[in-house]
Amino acid sequence: xxxxxxxxxxxxxxxxxxxxxxxxxxxxxxxxxxxxxxxxxxxxxxxxxxxxxxxxxxxxxxxxxxxxxxxxxxxxxxxxxxxxxxxxxxxxxxxxxxxxxx
Numbered sequence: 001x002x003x004x005x006x007x008x009x010x011x012x013x014x015x016x017x018x019x020x021x022x023x024x025x026x027x028x029x030x031x032x033x034x035x036x037x038x039x040x041x042x043x044x045x046x047x048x049x050x051x052x053x054x055x056x057x058x059x060x061x062x063x064x065x066x067x068x069x070x071x072x073x074x075x076x077x078x079x080x081x082x083x084x085x086x087x088x089x090x091x092x093x094x095x096x097x098x099x100x101x102x
Contacts, residue, residue: 007049028049051079
């Protein structure tokens with residue numbers, strides 16, 4: 001059975017990179033060794049794998065990757081810490097302009 005991995009790397013500048021692959025070991029090697037000079041992580045090495053989850057369906061993996069890429073740093077750090085239960089709380093808009101805060 002083939003698996004598709006959604007992963008988060010922590011770069012040396014403390015930023016996060018989210019990606020999807022069907023071979024996590026190969027992809028991590030590519031990031032660590034800077035094989036793609038135009039990649040986001042190329043000048044941010046070394047990188048550390050801080051999150052990885054797998055899917056059987058490539059479409060689900062790509063959908064989850066896109067979702068995570070749109071998340072705030074705090075939401076990414078919640079799943080890195082395994083605190084999935086915090087995602088709802090972190091999704092609540094706390095801006096003064098939000099209609100719930102009027």
